[in-house]
Amino acid sequence: MKRSKPERQTRRALxxxxxxxxxxxxxxxxxxxRMQVKWIDGRPTEIVVNQxxxxxxxxxxxxxxxxxxxxxxxxxxxCFYDDxxxxxxxxxxxxxxxxxxEYLTKNPSQSYTLRNLGSRLVKFLVANPKLTAxxxxxxxxxxxxxxxxxxxxxxxxxxxxxxxxxxxxxxxxLRLRLQPHLTLLKxxxxxxxxxxxxxxxxxxxxxxxxxxxxxxxxxxxxxxxxLKRRVNFLxxxxxxxxxxxxxxxxxxxxxxxxxxxxxxxxxxxxRLVRLKLAGDLGATVRQWFANWAALGWFYGLKPSx
Amino acid sequence: MPANPFNHFTDYGIGIGLRVPHYDHILAxxxxxxxxxxxSENFMCEGGRPLQILDQILEQYRVxxxxxxxxxxxxEKPDREHLRKLKRLVRRTRTPWLSxxxxxxxxxxxxxxxxxxxxxxxxAARVTAQKIRAVRDFLEVPVCVENVSSYAEFHVSEMTEWExxxxxxxxxxxxxxxxxxxxxxxxxxxxxxxxxxxxxxPAERVAQIHIAGxxxxxxxxxxxxxxPVIDPVWKLYERAIQRVGRTATLLEWDDRIxxxxxxxxxxxxxxxxxxxxxxxxxxx
Ligand SMILES: [Fe+2]
Numbered sequence: 001m002k003r004s005k006p007e008r009q010t011r012r013a014l015x016x017x018x019x020x021x022x023x024x025x026x027x028x029x030x031x032x033x034r035m036q037v038k039w040i041d042g043r044p045t046e047i048v049v050n051q052x053x054x055x056x057x058x059x060x061x062x063x064x065x066x067x068x069x070x071x072x073x074x075x076x077x078x079c080f081y082d083d084x085x086x087x088x089x090x091x092x093x094x095x096x097x098x099x100x101x102e103y104l105t106k107n108p109s110q111s112y113t114l115r116n117l118g119s120r121l122v123k124f125l126v127a128n129p130k131l132t133a134x135x136x137x138x139x140x141x142x143x144x145x146x147x148x149x150x151x152x153x154x155x156x157x158x159x160x161x162x163x164x165x166x167x168x169x170x171x172x173x174l175r176l177r178l179q180p181h182l183t184l185l186k187x188x189x190x191x192x193x194x195x196x197x198x199x200x201x202x203x204x205x206x207x208x209x210x211x212x213x214x215x216x217x218x219x220x221x222x223x224x225x226x227l228k229r230r231v232n233f234l235x236x237x238x239x240x241x242x243x244x245x246x247x248x249x250x251x252x253x254x255x256x257x258x259x260x261x262x263x264x265x266x267x268x269x270x271r272l273v274r275l276k277l278a279g280d281l282g283a284t285v286r287q288w289f290a291n292w293a294a295l296g297w298f299y300g301l302k303p304s305x
Numbered sequence: 306m307p308a309n310p311f312n313h314f315t316d317y318g319i320g321i322g323l324r325v326p327h328y329d330h331i332l333a334x335x336x337x338x339x340x341x342x343x344x345s346e347n348f349m350c351e352g353g354r355p356l357q358i359l360d361q362i363l364e365q366y367r368v369x370x371x372x373x374x375x376x377x378x379x380x381e382k383p384d385r386e387h388l389r390k391l392k393r394l395v396r397r398t399r400t401p402w403l404s405x406x407x408x409x410x411x412x413x414x415x416x417x418x419x420x421x422x423x424x425x426x427x428x429a430a431r432v433t434a435q436k437i438r439a440v441r442d443f444l445e446v447p448v449c450v451e452n453v454s455s456y457a458e459f460h461v462s463e464m465t466e467w468e469x470x471x472x473x474x475x476x477x478x479x480x481x482x483x484x485x486x487x488x489x490x491x492x493x494x495x496x497x498x499x500x501x502x503x504x505x506x507p508a509e510r511v512a513q514i515h516i517a518g519x520x521x522x523x524x525x526x527x528x529x530x531x532x533p534v535i536d537p538v539w540k541l542y543e544r545a546i547q548r549v550g551r552t553a554t555l556l557e558w559d560d561r562i563x564x565x566x567x568x569x570x571x572x573x574x575x576x577x578x579x580x581x582x583x584x585x586x587x588x589x
Binding site: 008009026052056057064068075109112113114115152180241242 | 346349351355374379381384414415416428456494527
């Protein structure tokens with residue numbers, strides 16, 4: 001009997017093969033960091049893997065694919081460790097790892113760069129408070145600050161406006177744009193100094209790259225017990241290529257947030273009146289603007305609606 | 306034979322990867338280095354320290370871009386935003402050629418951030434070559450594909466890895482970044498003779514060579530880039546340059562990175578072989 005030739009792979013079949021393999025590579029590991037022995041549909045994983053991966057004289061098909069499955073998780077966890085040293089310090093290593101696995105299982109990377117791995121973390125934490133209990137609110141604060149740090153590190157900086165650029169413009173129509181690297185945060189805990197300490201401890205070895213390199217070191221765990229509950233406001237921004245956490249007064253936060261949301265200068269200032277600040281409000285606001293413009297926070301005028 | 310169209314006929318010597326722990330040393334001491342290879346993705350950002358460092362490096366050194374996420378072997382179209390950012394970087398660095406891997410790593414918009422092996426089939430070669438052409442046409446710079454190290458093989462494969470590499474580069478008319486460490490690692494993991502591989506690639510297309518160290522486990526070898534280059538890999542390197550001539554050579558050291566001098570010193574060992582090659586050529 002004539003043996004039929006093995007079927008040639010088509011483009012479509014290539015895509016299907018990659019889908020299948022990616023599914024296996026990205027599946028969560030077992031508690032002992034091994035590949036799961038049961039496939040998604042309950043069959044032994046071995047049977048599924050045997051269909052597309054060849055064994056060799058030392059390793060079964062399962063064992064060969066497991067190398068990729070483990071590498072995938074080790075790489076992503078490493079990246080997460082380095083991006084969230086503060087969150088890790090608050091939660092402790094084991095719960096942090098559990099959290100990382102859960103988050104990354106539900107939110108696989110959708111970007112060509114690992115830099116964006118944590119882009120959906122805050123939302124995930126708020127939706128899954130059990131994973132961070134009993135320190136959920138503290139965990140949210142840290143996740144927000146650590147993401148803001150990543151954004152401040154390498155987001156765009158547009159050509160800033162100078163104070164003089166604003167003079168003579170009509171405040172009722174003026175809408176300012178804030179730099180893409182600037183994040184305004186309202187926090188429930190004093191996490192800024194805590195995170196700065198943690199980062200110092202980690203040696204800031206990673207400071208020059210959010211993306212690929214050197215993801216293996218782990219910062220020492222610091223106790224989070226000393227972290228006080230205190231509402232505070234921060235501007236996380238970049239200045240001369242360094243990332244800074246600048247404390248803001250409540251009025252400053254209100255004003256900047258309004259501007260960031262697109263309010264006119266006049267409308268943003270009107271919100272301050274309700275705060276009944278002491279002294280000459282006009283002079284105070286002018287001083288604030290001079291400082292912020294010196295830091296290069298404004299970069300352009302939004303066209304009036 | 307100093308160079309070929311796939312590296313823009315440049316005559317680059319021995320380079321090393323530009324890595325974060327060495328930034329301060331390089332900027333302060335300005336050591337003599339033929340060229341630096343950068344990981345494109347680390348500099349495809351909008352601003353901040355990475356680009357500021359890169360600009361300082363570019364003032365003094367030649368830089369070649371090496372990517373890790375183009376995934377030529379994926380049948381999906383490259384992401385437009387990714388390509389635009391990459392092109393902006395190409396203009397900034399004026400890289401004479403650009404390399405990425407002969408692999409895949411994402412599917413349906415989800416990224417593994419790994420360099421996953423290809424099934425060595427004609428369909429896969431066609432898909433890959435098509436994508437390489439598209440990327441090159443968009444970026445307007447010569448493109449080289451690098452062989453990856455792998456730990457698995459597919460039943461569906463129709464040829465050897467080097468035959469597949471040949472099929473792809475001929476169809477795409479592109480260059481090769483020949484990683485002799487990856488050849489060694491894969492040869493041990495898949496039981497083939499690494500010299501068959503080195504002897505089997507089209508010499509005229511090899512625009513760059515990678516050398517690196519790896520980690521040996523009981524049943525397989527993992528490509529970790531965290532050790533000096535071992536002798537069998539140097540032997541492959543020697544054979545490669547015998548075939549392709551003096552070619553831009555780069556040492557990869559990405560993990561547990563020692564001092565700049567140690568990394569650079571390891572890279573410069575390649576000079577021994579280049580010198581020997583030159584002497585032999587002169588004698589001949
Ligand atoms: Fe390589």
